[in-house]
Amino acid sequence: MNLHGRTVLVTGATGGLGREFVRQSLARGARTVYAAARRDHDWDDDRIIPLHLDVTDLASVRAAAAAAGDVEVLVNNAGTTGAASLLESPMDEIRHTFETNVFGPLELIRAFAPILARDGGGAVVDVHSVLSWLATPGAYSPSKAAFWGVTNAVRLELAGQGTQVLGAHLAYTDTPMIAHLDVPKSDPAVVVARILDALEAGEDEAIADETTAGFRSVLATATTGRIPSRA
Template identity: 65%
Template structure:
């Protein structure tokens, strides 16, 4: 169980819709400081928010951030990107770039901040996944989230020895600039972030932040057609 009261939180991808909400609600729950990181960090109007440059795909940038934010007790691995390309159309270079941001980048952050968290009493690592970790679509994106989910499960085991709580958070489409081009029902980012922080403070290992993620995970134990009805007999 990790309390946000008096914590020092670091949020990757803090300029985005979810990132800004993680910053705001972290402070509302009593964090004494929040490192708001991004490739090009924005200015904030609160002295408790520390803008910090962090490109998760750049090992030197990750190392510099871990050194600068050496008092961090909670890491929110939130940075991510998407691609409109399908698996059959995406170029090898674009696929590698997608994995660099969504898989290798978060792992680099976890590796760099693991000793920081250990030195500060264990703390927590929160990895932001997606309901698409468990559901493929005609896109290259879900495969990166599936890989990230697997990494989180491994990190949870490895980091347990140093007392670090590792939370994997899953969510469906959320109303942020990241999904602005999608004409689908979307969750309120305030509700999603509140559910994730509630899970963190309750000692959860995994947070299913909305009905979409809960329904998809339930269907994992069912025949494949429960997730992909287009493959049911007669279709």
């Protein structure tokens, strides 16, 4: 999937990673980028089309698909950290986390799959997390684990129409969403570059930083009993 001349839609486009996906898609030659987000944002580039989108609202998802009928690459980047405890957080917060991180992206894939098929298959990029493989308290890591499973399943279902489905995994990245955490963080520009490199290389999985590569190796070793030839 070479991005040159392509039309890309990025969800969560006003966030730290989202802005990088928009910027780097254009830098790699994308013709148009739909910058989809709940918040309004002024984009100083005629190639960027702002698109209001709430991934938890089915009507909003369908309106986005109707407005962006030329999309060839869908980047499911929008997400939320969500409820801090599965036992104590309000169930509405837990449900919202899963609606944002799992069901919203799935609704987008369902809405855009016919559009991608008309353009020869196109591609879907799903932004996961290293916490897809590592349980932590709260709703975030189980929601990302569920999203990883969804990605693997829809990859099989979309194979027949020639759609590339890339699952991208990353650890802490220097974005506003985790600005309050005092931990080492990767550069969003580097993370997005690695994801788009994997997309253009035709990969099914992108490992966006060294921390994630380490966890991926441990996971592979645990399931196969041997060190993988690559992360």
